[in-house]
Each structure stands twice: as structure tokens, then as C-alpha cells.
Amino acid sequence: MGARYEAVQWNKNKKVYDFFLIAAIVVYLTAFIISGALTRAGDQAISPAILLIRAFGSCAFILLTLILMIGPLARLSSFFLPILYNRRHLGVATFVIALIHAIIVVFWYHGFGELNPFVSVLISNDRFDSVSQFPFEVFGVVALTILFLMAATSHDFWLANLSARTWKNLHMLVYIAYAALALHVGLGFLQSEQASFYTVLVYSSVGTVIAMHLITGFREWRRDGKSIWIGKGGADWVYVANVKELRDGRAKVVGLGTGEKVAIWRNDNKISATSNVCAHQGGPLGEGRIIDDCITCPWHGFQYDPANGRSPPPYTEKIETFELRLEEDALFIDPKPRAPGTPVDPLVIKEN
Amino acid sequence: MACLWPSLPSHDKNDDMAIAELIVQGVGTYLTIGLIFAVFFAFAGVGRVDSHAKGATLGFRVLIIPGVAALWPMMVVKWLMGKKAS
Numbered sequence: 165m166g167a168r169y170e171a172v173q174w175n176k177n178k179k180v181y182d183f184f185l186i187a188a189i190v191v192y193l194t195a196f197i198i199s200g201a202l203t204r205a206g207d208q209a210i211s212p213a214i215l216l217i218r219a220f221g222s223c224a225f226i227l228l229t230l231i232l233m234i235g236p237l238a239r240l241s242s243f244f245l246p247i248l249y250n251r252r253h254l255g256v257a258t259f260v261i262a263l264i265h266a267i268i269v270v271f272w273y274h275g276f277g278e279l280n281p282f283v284s285v286l287i288s289n290d291r292f293d294s295v296s297q298f299p300f301e302v303f304g305v306v307a308l309t310i311l312f313l314m315a316a317t318s319h320d321f322w323l324a325n326l327s328a329r330t331w332k333n334l335h336m337l338v339y340i341a342y343a344a345l346a347l348h349v350g351l352g353f354l355q356s357e358q359a360s361f362y363t364v365l366v367y368s369s370v371g372t373v374i375a376m377h378l379i380t381g382f383r384e385w386r387r388d389g390k391s392i393w394i395g396k397g398g399a400d401w402v403y404v405a406n407v408k409e410l411r412d413g414r415a416k417v418v419g420l421g422t423g424e425k426v427a428i429w430r431n432d433n434k435i436s437a438t439s440n441v442c443a444h445q446g447g448p449l450g451e452g453r454i455i456d457d458c459i460t461c462p463w464h465g466f467q468y469d470p471a472n473g474r475s476p477p478p479y480t481e482k483i484e485t486f487e488l489r490l491e492e493d494a495l496f497i498d499p500k501p502r503a504p505g506t507p508v509d510p511l512v513i514k515e516n
Numbered sequence: 517m518a519c520l521w522p523s524l525p526s527h528d529k530n531d532d533m534a535i536a537e538l539i540v541q542g543v544g545t546y547l548t549i550g551l552i553f554a555v556f557f558a559f560a561g562v563g564r565v566d567s568h569a570k571g572a573t574l575g576f577r578v579l580i581i582p583g584v585a586a587l588w589p590m591m592v593v594k595w596l597m598g599k600k601a602s
């Protein structure tokens with residue numbers, strides 16, 4: 165980042181996002197607890213602590229499922245882009261909810277004996293040789309540790325100081341966390357009285373996440389197959405789009421066949437082309453929108469001026485820009501990128 | 517720790533307990549050292565490692581403490597080397 169670090173770079177969108185996120189979590193927890201208390205009265209009643217454990221545990225699982233679904237969903241439909249926008253806060257919220265679940269578990273099940281509660285967690289179940297009795301808590305510990313590391317290193321400070329590669333690898337552990345969480349919740353339900361229904365629910369969520377990733381991966385692979393092939397020696401000007409197909413405030417993403425993707429933007433009557441890769445964490449800029457005349461990354465909201473690929477001051481991020489040429493309605497691009505931050509005059513088109 | 521492994525197959529409860537205590541103590545010690553270092557780092561060292569952190573807000577400093585406490589050996593090395601991030 166180009167500016168002095170702050171805890172959170174708040175803007176109105178992030179505040180609205182967090183408001184809805186917290187409200188949804190509160191509504192879910194309240195509904196879970198009230199319905200649990202009402203449906204399990206009399207002989208069936210369970211203690212408030214267990215109800216809380218289940219409410220927070222299931223909430224964390226749902227949130228992590230959502231986190232892994234919104235990437236593919238946003239690729240399938242721009243309708244889901246607003247949820248993608250502040251995924252970082254969604255991740256931190258998931259960790260906090262999972263942590264509350266773990267704290268209640270440790271104190272409720274292990275806090276009243278003579279043993280240190282954490283020692284008690286480790287030795288209370290040693291049936292590693294049994295599926296139906298397997299100490300599923302182990303998977304919960306693995307998932308919570310990864311969620312902690314991801315939440316604790318989610319600030320841009322870590323991206324700059326761990327190196328982009330290490331940071332990315334660390335955050336790819338989210339898939340391991342999800343697998344561990346699915347095993348934790350799945351085995352937990354298997355060992356409880358509610359086995360079948362919830363176990364099916366958990367594994368169908370996992371199946372949906374995997375299917376969504378496969379579908380979008382396949383679509384992307386097919387789209388890349390349709391990229392303009394400029395060959396090794398390059399090409400001068402290549403056709404990229406009919407200007408009429410560009411939607412205001414959005415981009416058309418075109419692959420150059422060299423692995424590079426370009427986003428062609430329309431902002432009112434101006435057309436510009438930039439790299440599709442965000443300078444922050446490589447987010448897909450072309451899946452974002454133009455907000456306040458700036459390209460806005462769908463992942464964490466970094467912004468760039470389409471005319472020069474630079475983040476508005478005081479930020480200093482830059483992305484590559486491209487020259488465009490218009491012949492009638494046909495739009496051509498010079499596939500050689502200009503250095504990041506190079507101004508390129510936008511093409512001005514006549515209003516329809 | 518190594519001397520405890522041979523007794524694992526016999527699955528002695530006392531040995532399990534000893535290993536569990538060792539793990540909990542080990543992790544506890546690591547994180548306690550990390551936490552103390554993290555507080556110093558967040559308020560004194562972070563500006564040397566990353567120039568954008570000079571004059572950073574209090575919220576930012578508090579926010580990085582958990583991560584530094586967990587990854588402190590890495591940050592100790594960075595601080596000693598005075599490595600600047602761009």
C-alpha cells in the first residue's frame with residue numbers, strides 16, 4: 165500500500181457490508197438458539213451451553229462454506245459480486261465465531277476438572293482406531309489454527325512482509341481448513357443423536373463447493389480457449405470487441421493467448437483497457453465495476469483510474485494499460501502492454 | 517519428547533498425559549514469548565521493518581499483535597535485519 169497503515173481502511177461500502185454481515189450472524193444465532201430451545205423441551209432438552217456450541221459451530225461452518233462459494237458464484241453471475249467485495253471481513257468473522265465455539269467447548273467439557281483444560285482436550289478421547297468414536301476435535305483444532313493464521317495475517321502489512329507467495333500459500337490453506345471443518349462437523353454429527361440429516365447436509369455443502377469450483381474452472385478454461393491468439397512474435401492490432409457489446413461501468417475480459425488477460429472498460433462514453441490483474445493480491449479486476457470513475461477490484465475494493473492504471477492518491481498501486489483503436493464499431497487493441505501507470509487517452513465514443 | 521515415543525504403542529495413559537502436557541506447555545511458552553515480543557514489535561520495531569508502518573495508527577498496531585505472536589521467529593529475524601518492505 166502507498167499510505168500509512170490503518171487497522172481498517174473504512175469506506176461506506178465496507179460499513180454497509182459489515183452491518184449486514186453482523187446482522188445476518190445475529191439473526192442466525194438467535195433463530196438457532198430459540199428454535200433449539202423450543203423444539204427440545206422436556207426430556208429432549210439440551211443445556212444452553214450445548215445449544216450455544218452448536219449455534220456457533222454451525223454458523224462458522226456455514227460462513228466458511230459461503231466464503232468458498234462466493235468466488236465461483238461471482239464468476240457465474242455479477243449478482244453475487246457485492247458479497248465478494250469484502251471477503252476479508254467475512255473470513256475474520258468466521259474465525260471469531262469458530263473461536264467462540266471452541267472457547268465454550270473447552271470450558272463446558274473440560275473446564276471443571278482438575279486437569280488443565282487444554283491437556284484434557286488432548287487426552288479425553290484416544291479412539292484414533294475407530295471411525296464412529298474418532299476424536300473429531302482434532303480436526304476442529306486444525307481448522308481453527310488455520311482460520312486464526314489467516315485472520316491474523318489478513319492485513320496488507322502481512323502481504324508486504326511475508327512476501328506475496330508465502331502469503332498466498334498460507335491463505336490457500338483455507339481449503340485444508342474447510343476439509344478439516346467438514347470432517348469435524350460431519351464426524352461430530354455422526355457421533356451425536358442427529359446423525360443422518362445433518363451429516364447429509366454437511367457433505368452436500370462440501371459437494372456443492374467442489375462442484376461450483378469445477379464448473380467455473382471449466383468455464384474459464386473454455387473462455388481462455390477462445391482468447392485471441394497473438395502468437396510468439398506478437399501482433400500489432402487485434403480485434404477485441406464490438407463497442408456495442410460493452411456495458412457501462414463494466415468490463416469485457418479478453419485473453420491474449422499469452423496467459424495475460426486484458427479488461428476493456430466502458431465508463432460512460434469512454435473506453436479504456438487495463439490489465440485484468442489487481443496489484444493488490446491479483447484479484448480479477450474485470451469482474452469488478454467502475455465506481456466513482458474508478459475501476460474497483462471485486463476482492464477488496466482497490467481502485468484504479470482507467471485512463472492511467474493508477475490508484476487515486478494517496479495510494480500508489482499501478483497496473484498496466486493498453487492502447488485501443490476504434491474502426492466503426494470494431495475495437496482493436498495493441499497487445500503490447502504499457503508500463504504500469506502509463507496514461508493512455510481513453511477512446512471517446514458517440515452516445516447511442 | 518523422543519524418549520516418550522517408544523512407549524506409545526503400549527498406550528499408557530500416563531505417557532499420553534505427559535505428551536499432552538508437553539505439547540500444551542510448549543505451545544503456551546511459544547505464544548507467551550511471542551505475545552511479549554509482539555507488543556514490543558508493534559510499538560517499537562514495526563516501523564523499521566516496513567516504512568508504511570511509521571506513524572501507523574494504534575488500531576493497526578493492536579491488529580498485528582496476534583499474527584506477530586504466532587509468527588514471531590520470522591519477525592525477530594526481519595527486525596534484526598531491519599528489512600524494509602516497499
Ligand code: FES
Nearest residue numbers: 442445447461464
Ligand atoms: S486483490 Fe485485493 S483489492 Fe484487488
